Amino acid sequence: MNNSKSSETILVVDDVRVTGEILLQFLKQKGFNVLLADNGKLAIQMTQDRQPDLILLDIMMPGGISGFEVCQQLKSVESTRNIPVLFMTALNDNINKLKGFELGGADYITKPFQYDELFARVNAHLSIRKLQRKLEAQNKLLKDEIGRSQKLEMARQQTQQLLKHTLLSQDEGTELEKCQRALALFIRTVANDLKTPLNSIITDSIRLEKESSPTRALRLDTQSFKTLKKLQETGQQADNTVDALLLLAGLFREEEVKLELLEMSDIVSIVIEKRLAILIKHSQAQIKLAEIWPTVPGVRLWLEEIWMNYISNALKYGGKPPHLELGANPSPPDRVRFWIRDKGEGLTQKEQDQLFTTPFNFQLHQLEIKEGGFGLSMVQHLVKQLGGEVGVESQKGKGSLFYFILPAY
Incomplete structure (x- = not known):
């Protein structure tokens, strides 16, 4: 037959x-x-x-x-x-x-x-070989995309240098505005081109990791499994860089901000489960989230950047391992206060007074995209643009609570 x-x-x-x-x-x-x-x-x-x-x-x-x-x-x-x-x-x-x-x-x-056994063993190893080939193809695709990300980084650095020299040589504000608009368009175009393939790589590498568990047909040796994990981390880091570039592109356009109603629970989930998942895993953090989150008017990438900075700082300074709690509560008469509490060493009053004193610098040659965002000066700038305010409550030896207040819906 x-x-x-x-x-x-x-x-x-x-x-x-x-x-x-x-x-x-x-x-x-x-x-x-x-x-x-x-x-x-x-x-x-x-x-x-x-x-x-x-x-x-x-x-x-x-x-x-x-x-x-x-x-x-x-x-x-x-x-x-x-x-x-x-x-x-x-x-x-x-x-x-x-x-x-x-x-x-x-x-x-x-x-x-025993021919039934022979047929079963042949089928099993052919299936494993198919999965191995699929993994090899995904690895090649990811290497290609990493190469594209490196080229994007080189282009970004060259663009920063070009704009730096342009800023120094131009005397009229109109020329500066033209450069900023051109740069914003360039960043947005390249970043959007990378977004879809990077998300595909991250999704496929996670699925391949699940298929390679000891109870499934595809079994990887220790080195191959480490390589697959590294591919996931590299893909997520590149995806975070793309999000940061999109954020910058929006700020440099200097257009009127268009707000939309956003579920803050969705924003927090994206930051914790996707954008900071690697840092959270490495730090072995324990995070407690509020059960109820309000809907507020805002800009999605801006709110993600705010939480990225607050959470990444708490992961670094919130104890070893960090114990974090995130929540929200009404701030009369018509505002909402969002906050993150840690159990770290806490801050003196002098240290608190210095946290939000430096304004965000739009000079491109001084900008630096970090793994946890652009820093607290960017948080203050974004919250202010949304009509809110930032702050911290802390006592030495008793941890810290960082917050930002936004207009309620």
Whole structure:
């Protein structure tokens, strides 16, 4: 009966022609393309030329290259290293089974064959190979996107230098405004081009991590798993940089601010579960969130930037590990106070007085995009633009509470 599988190719290597022919007919009936080699030298040549999806390899092949030697040579070459090799061996041949695994064999099948078991093992390893290829493709895509992000960073630095020299050489405000509008358009265009592929990379790498758990078909070694985690972190950091660039583009346009009603619970969730997820995990922070959050008029990227700065500061200075609490409460007569409380060392009155005294600097050559945002001066600037105010309550040795107050809906 033909099961009409997709056209995977299997190479059967056995010096006993009868055995090879039997396997050839069986696998063809199951819908596979089958190649047949009766010696090790021919098997190596066919593997290099045809790149089969899986190899069934007899261990004992007297008078030529053994199955072990064939496997060892294939695993030493980049183009054939990842092709799964299933050894065919005698039922009680435990020594050879162990040696086969040491040389890179993926599995073994005992003689005489149980054909249902053979078919199941072949299918399992073909599925694993498909997942591995998918992971390799995703890794390549992410490397390409990281390269694009690096080019974006170079373009940003060059643009900053260009604008710096332009600012120094222009005497009229109209020329400065033209430069700012051109820069804002450039930043927004490039950032939006990167946003979709970066989100795709982050989503796909998280899904691949879940598929590689010990209970699933795809199993990764320790180094590969670390690489996958690093890809997630790098993708998220690049995505945060894009959001920061979009924020700057909006500020440099100096147009009238258009507010929309926003659920603050959604804003907080995005910052904690996505934009600062890596920092939160590394710091082993414990975060308690209020159950009820109000809806307020605002600008989404601005509110994300405010929480990014407050939460990242609390992760750094809120104790080891940090214990944080976030919430909101009415501020009469018609405002809402949002706050974050930590259990860190706290601040003296002098330290509190100095926190929000430096105005945000729009000189591009002095701007720096940090992992946790642009800093408290940016928080103060954004909250003021939204018609609100910022502040801190703290006592040395008793932690701190940072807050910002906005007009209520």
